[in-house]
Amino acid sequence: MMRWTTALLVLAVLWTAPALAGKRVAMVIGNAGYGVNDDLSPLPNVANDVPAMVRTLRDLGFLVIADTDVDKRRFSDRLLELKDALTLGERPEMVFVYYSGHGMEIGGRNYLIPLGARIDRKERARDEATDLQEVLADLAEARVPATIVVLDSCRNDPFGKGRGPRFKGADANAGFARIDAPEGMLIAYATKPGTTAMAGLPDETLSPFTQVFHRTLAQPGLSFQQVLAQTAAEVKRKTGNRQSPWIEGEPGLQSIVLNGRGAPPPAASAPAPAPATTPVGVVRAFYAALSAADGAAAVRHVIAEKRETGPYVSATITAFYGQMSRPLRVLDIEAADPGMVLVRYDWTHRNGRSCNGQSLVDLVERSGAVLIERIRVLSGC
Incomplete structure (x- = not known):
């Protein structure tokens, strides 16, 4: 081909x-x-x-x-x-x-x-x-x-x-x-x-x-x-x-920063946080990565087969959440059932679109790691 x-x-x-x-x-x-x-x-x-x-x-x-x-x-x-x-x-x-x-x-x-x-x-x-x-x-x-x-x-x-x-x-x-x-x-x-x-x-x-x-x-x-x-x-x-x-x-x-002129001095390195091991911890880490527009960090919490296409692609996440006038904020998060977490959040995009949404996150265990299998939007966006 x-x-x-x-x-x-x-x-x-x-x-x-x-x-x-x-x-x-x-x-x-x-x-x-x-x-x-x-x-x-x-x-x-x-x-x-x-x-x-x-x-x-x-x-x-x-x-x-x-x-x-x-x-x-x-x-x-x-x-x-x-x-x-x-x-x-x-x-x-x-x-x-x-x-x-x-x-x-x-x-x-x-x-x-x-x-x-x-x-x-x-x-x-x-x-x-x-x-x-x-x-x-x-x-x-x-x-x-x-x-x-x-x-x-x-x-x-x-x-x-x-x-x-x-x-x-x-x-x-x-x-x-x-x-x-x-x-x-x-x-x-x-x-x-x-x-x-x-x-x-x-x-x-x-x-x-x-x-x-x-x-x-x-x-x-x-x-x-x-x-x-x-x-x-x-x-x-x-x-x-x-x-x-x-x-x-x-x-x-x-x-990597290609133009370091005018960049703030690098912060002192801190120990890497321990990986999340519970459903709530994984969901919290995933949404924190969305808030930081860090697609690479976000997709590490998603099952591998969904990282190739669609909304869970690293660059797609980075591009969308990198254009927020008010970054994503988690308002509430709680375990809804074993393997399911309910999360409520809001954000405002630079194009003027605002979201106050609620989603149900389904998680599975793969090779000893807890990963996001799918996210179902219940209200909002």
Whole structure:
């Protein structure tokens, strides 16, 4: 099965401290000028996305390797240049690689498409395009402290309307395939895996995601999780909920602050709280994570099979509860029955919506841990 996309790739190397002050290296690649030596549709907004990202990254202290409209050989040259920057001389604390251009997925592997690629059948992708998973594996070998991947996907018609050969039926599905984040890596998508992102909006010259993301990335004191949460909320608003950014990977890396200027000094570390072991304790911890807009912490209290899609996805929780003018507050909580907890709460969203709700939470025991199986809204929201 193949899915066509336009991909924005951001790879950033992180560490476990709240902010990084060491050597920073970035690679920015953007492909806009398709349609000359290939059958792909041009992406004019990419020509504006790239300089916006370069300016932001330089302001954040990155040494930037940049190139535009690259064929496969030049793409490979830039990747080798980046690899040298990561392995020779002073080891960077952070590397940030941005790609904007067409991409596609075949059989679970994602490909970034350089200019001049002639892909008239799916088997040619391996020769004509750049394998994203191989790029990530090469970066992992550099053993930089950590990595963030952001995929701004996806335009589902890279060939344009009738411009050239197109794959049909089961081979022509929208969206990048989800990638399990390697150790030390975050993957943030501009929209949910398997769904499409918009190339642009009327009277705007950048893609909806990059326009919000590069501006939010520059704000001082924000963790990467907060950057994505704010970006997600704004992108969903701008696109009428047609595009919903998403993040996955090691929760501990999501607290990284890329712009520490003006950030408050880090608080003294405190011992980690003991894990909740009772139904009421688990529900209390879950709603505390909602109040803090900490999706990664919240989903740890939910059964694994519900963390993949729907309202229990980490990025969905972070994005929604990160936009509260008054955070969620638990008003009352009590055991209703063995394995069931009744909770009453309220919150107010920045869009003006308020909630005073009551829910019944069902819990089960899995491998010695008490986890949330489902939440039934009884009143309110």
